[in-house]
Amino acid sequence: MKGMTIIVKTISSWVKVLIFLFGTYVILFGHLTPGGGFAGGVILASAYVLLMLAFGREFAEKNLSLSAVSKLDCVGALFFAAIALFGLFYGGACFFWNFIQAEFLADKETALHLVSAGTIPLSNIAIGLKVGASLFLVILVLSSFRLDTSANKEE
Amino acid sequence: MTIFYILMLFVIIAAIIAVETKRLLSAVICVGAVGFGASIMFLFLRAPDIAITQVVVEVLALIILIRVCISRELTFISGDKEFFAMVVSIVIIFAIFLAGVRVLDTLPDFGTPVFAETTDAASQTYTAEGMQKTGAANLVASVILDFRAYDTLGEATVLFTSIIGATVILRKTSKKLLEEPDK
Numbered sequence: 001m002k003g004m005t006i007i008v009k010t011i012s013s014w015v016k017v018l019i020f021l022f023g024t025y026v027i028l029f030g031h032l033t034p035g036g037g038f039a040g041g042v043i044l045a046s047a048y049v050l051l052m053l054a055f056g057r058e059f060a061e062k063n064l065s066l067s068a069v070s071k072l073d074c075v076g077a078l079f080f081a082a083i084a085l086f087g088l089f090y091g092g093a094c095f096f097w098n099f100i101q102a103e104f105l106a107d108k109e110t111a112l113h114l115v116s117a118g119t120i121p122l123s124n125i126a127i128g129l130k131v132g133a134s135l136f137l138v139i140l141v142l143s144s145f146r147l148d149t150s151a152n153k154e155e
Numbered sequence: 156m157t158i159f160y161i162l163m164l165f166v167i168i169a170a171i172i173a174v175e176t177k178r179l180l181s182a183v184i185c186v187g188a189v190g191f192g193a194s195i196m197f198l199f200l201r202a203p204d205i206a207i208t209q210v211v212v213e214v215l216a217l218i219i220l221i222r223v224c225i226s227r228e229l230t231f232i233s234g235d236k237e238f239f240a241m242v243v244s245i246v247i248i249f250a251i252f253l254a255g256v257r258v259l260d261t262l263p264d265f266g267t268p269v270f271a272e273t274t275d276a277a278s279q280t281y282t283a284e285g286m287q288k289t290g291a292a293n294l295v296a297s298v299i300l301d302f303r304a305y306d307t308l309g310e311a312t313v314l315f316t317s318i319i320g321a322t323v324i325l326r327k328t329s330k331k332l333l334e335e336p337d338k
Contacts, residue, residue, distance in 0.1 A: 026207070031291040034203035036299070042211045049219050070322065077315050084308065096304040101290050117291035123300040123307070130311055134318040135216065141325045143223045 004054050012054040019047040027128035031117045037127025044132035049139055057143055069137045076130030083119050083126065156265075158199060166192040183221040187214045204295045277302075 023043035030036035052060035087097030101118025114121075166189050173185030190213025197206040268278070281298055289297040299307050 031293050031296045031300075033293060034295070035207055036204065036293075036296055039204075039207045039211050042208075042216055046211070046215050046219060049223065053219070053223065073315070073318065077311060080308065080311055084304065096301070096308075098289060098301050101288075112292050117289055117297070118301075120289060120291045120296055120300045123304070124296065127300075127307065127311065131314065134314055137318055138321050139220055139223050141322055142220070144325070 008054050012050050016047050016050055019043060019050065023047060023128075023132070027124055028121065029114070030124040030128075031120045032112060032114070037124040038131050040124075041128040041131030041133075042135055044128065045135035045139070048132075048136045052139070052143075057140075061140065064136070066137070066140060069133050069140065072129055072133040073137060076126050076128075076133060080123060080126035080130065083123055087119070159196060162192045162196050162199075180221065183218055187218050190214055190217070204293075 023040045023046075025040075026033075026035035026043060027037055027040035030040065048060060048064060051063065084096045087093070087099050088095050090097075090099045093099075096119075098118040098120070100122075101120075169185045169188040169192065173182045173189065176182050176185065190209055194206045194209035194213070197203075197209060273279075281302055282294065285294050285297045285302070286292070289301045291297040291301070
């Protein structure tokens with residue numbers, strides 16, 4: 001896939017930063033405002049897909065290669081599972097026990113602060129990483145599959 | 156309530172156009188319009204979380220996914236529809252519609268939650284003590300990532316498995332292996 005015209009390239013090089021910033025905001029403030037890991041992850045992935053549509057597939061893959069995306073995907077999934085297992089072993093209470101809130105933040109006045117709610121912001125980050133990486137990965141894989149089939153037809 | 160009827164009319168018209176149009180990209184954009192109308196409805200029902208997710212997934216991700224993946228810009232859908240399949244689908248839709256009318260009669264009034272009548276329901280605890288127990292101002296986040304985190308784990312597992320399947324099936328090296336004969 002080749003890139004688009006210079007108008008699209010110029011505008012998307014400005015807009016991609018804002019989209020990425022908005023996705024990060026939606027993930028980080030997911031425990032205070034509407035949004036959260038899933039929606040923020042999809043916004044992050046759409047920033048990279050905009051890069052891919054405007055500048056071509058090779059440019060996007062040079063920025064964030066296929067192996068790096070799949071590693072990010074696995075890191076997100078492992079991080080989410082690790083939060084759940086920490087709750088099991090640290091407090092000894094149960095799977096997904098919110099141990100940070102119960103042990104460190106329970107007697108402090110943290111309502112509506114950014115650092116509050118224990119493991120919920122961490123889980124949001126993990127889910128956002130996982131969803132964003134996997135959505136970008138599936139779009140990358142599908143578009144490369146299309147390139148391969150069109151190359152086979154030409155032969 | 157009038158705004159919901161207007162939005163529902165918009166959604167139905169967009170859905171009919173999505174079925175009837177011949178161009179693939181137009182059909183996908185009409186499906187995006189259906190999702191956009193649904194997300195505006197969620198916004199008016201004071202559910203901004205699900206509205207954001209709906210508009211992001213259905214409008215952005217679906218259209219971009221199809222736009223990236225279709226091989227040519229003008230993809231036309233050709234071929235006549237079969238008479239038997241159409242009759243069967245109309246009968247099934249009519250049966251589902253009749254069942255929906257029966258179910259809608261038993262629902263409580265608009266705006267009153269179902270669990271408000273039972274005092275010991277789990278959702279009562281979530282709305283009453285969710286803020287003190289988890290410390291999250293967004294109650295939806297406290298439900299999906301603390302009280303019902305198992306659901307989110309299952310959802311993440313489903314996503315992970317499907318991505319693994321797509322990556323394995325569509326990888327480049329599989330074709331090279333297929334060209335070699337079996338031993």
